[in-house]
Amino acid sequence: MQPYNLVDRKEFINMVKVLNPRYSLPGRKHFTATAVPKLYNEVRDKIRQELSLIKKDTISVTTDCWTSIANTPYITITVHFITSEWALKSACPHFDDDHNGKNIAEVLRSILNDWGIDVQNIMSITTDNGRNILKSIEELNLENAHISCFAHNINIGVNHSLDIPILKRAIAWLKKLQNAFAMSWKMKRDLHKAQELLQMKVKTLPSACPTRWWSTLKLVKRFLENQLPICKTLLEYPNKKHLMLEGNEISALEDFTTATELLEDITSSLSGEQYTTASAVLPLYMKIKNNLQNKDEDSSLLKSIKSEILESLNKYESHPMSSNLQLSTLCDPRFRLNFIESPEEVKKLAVAKMRNIYTTQKTSNPDNFENIKTRTKEQNKKGLAKSFDVFGSNSNTENTRNPSQEAEKEFNEYLTMPRVSFEHDPLDWWKVHYESFPSLKVLARKYLCIQGSSVASERVFSSGGSVITRQRASLLPKHAEMQIFLSHNKKYF
Secondary structure: OOOHHHHHOHHHHHHHHHHOOOOOOOOHHHHHHHHHHHHHHHHHHHHHHHHHOOOHHHOEEEEEEEEOOOOOEEEEEEEEEEOOOOOEEEEEEEEEOOOOOOOHHHHHHHHHHHOOOOHHHOOEEEEOOOHHHHHHHHHOOOHHHEEEOHHHHHHHHHHHHOOOHHHHHHHHHHHHHHHHHHHOHHHHHHHHHHHHHOOOOOOOOOOOOOOOHHHHHHHHHHHHHOHHHHHHHHHOOHHHHHHOOOHHHHHHHHHHHHHHHHHHHHHHHOOOOOOOOHHHHHHHHHHHHHHOOOOOOOOHHHHHHHHHHHHHHHHHHOOOHHHHHHHHHHHOOOOOOOOOOOHHHHHHHHHHHHHHHHHHHHHHOHHHHHHHHHHHHHHHOOHHHHHHOHHHHHHHHHHOOOHHHHHHHHHHHHHOOOOOOOOOOHHHHHHHHHHHOOOHHHHHHHHOOOOOOOHHHHHHHHHHHHHOOHHHOOOOHHHHHHHHHHHHOHHHO
8 A cells, every 4th residue: 555645745646637637636634534544444344244144163363473664563363264155255354563472362362352253262273383472372272273384384394404504505605696696787697698508598596585485495496407507607707606506515405405395385375365275284294294204315414304394394293283184174075084194083073073063953943953954865866766755765764863873974975975176176065065964064164264374464464564664664553554454455345
């Protein structure tokens, strides 16, 4: 969003006059005191109204803390839920500066209560591993609902591997090489000429951001692909020859690429908030685990890199976090019980929850419960069975089936459904088949809204960094909060 003083700038005023001389441009005060607060309140009301239609135990949350360039601490919360049309939606109901490291738990409880959400009823809360955040999770007694951000843990493992001395030295030297090309237009020009001579694509060496490990991977891959033109270019500059990496350093970069190339795609796929992510965490963890198994031909450095990454991810094998992720994977028709290490235990847990749902439905509304079962049976009839009702002969048996038997039958029917492609959206599948699984659909709404990463909250801070810049460091927190809130909830305008 543009700064408020834009409407006071002569250039902007002149442009508006050229476009429409009769238009009277409102002043800065109109936007700060009237227009933006009005839009802010309207959007808040729309989000509040939508959340009021969602069962509070089917809402997933992410949260994170951030300090702006003005040294003001902020906290954000994003909520995620599945609508009655089986669409995964998200909103950022809160972005505020009213917190410190000691009262995060109270702030989280207060924010959620303000939106009509009991913190004890949320399905899950996904965060990074910051000590202050983990402490607040403990104080709120949300350990059973906590999901550790998968992307953040990958980042930790990769950064630990980047601290291995030989790899650290190789990366530091590579960054010096990249900087030399970036600072000299002549070297860049000669590199492009060398690439053209070798019939290669003309590409430059990208810079690496310290907080984004995958940018380092891109730099490493670009260097390994362009060693010949880089060497040719450096030979033309005698004072730059020393920048070329040695054999052991190049080998270290190759080991780094071998271990982390898979992780780049995984991090990207788990960074979305418009599609299901948590259901893929355990399958992806198993893939990483299998891919990073040590081999006889691996160098000692490659084994160390693999070990650092796996050590950062082994928490996904522990309870209770793994239980929630397992149920999320189960409810995803692309995976079901595949990629789950203890399928029988997960089946028992799921059937027990489904049995409780059947029992609750039968107790609270027995007539509706029987109608759901009847409607589901009718939808499952095909061909002659639909015309002649051949199921009538065993209808008495079905009517006397207890909740445990109903849950077991429904679960087994779910497992026998045709295989779903990995490219298929699981929520599209549920939109078609939800009436066939009256209790399992309840679990699907709960567990498929869980976020596999806290990127949704971090994305809000990216918006914050665009609003609170060096030039706008004096922007009052309440105005900053409104602008960032509106920027992240544009879909509600």
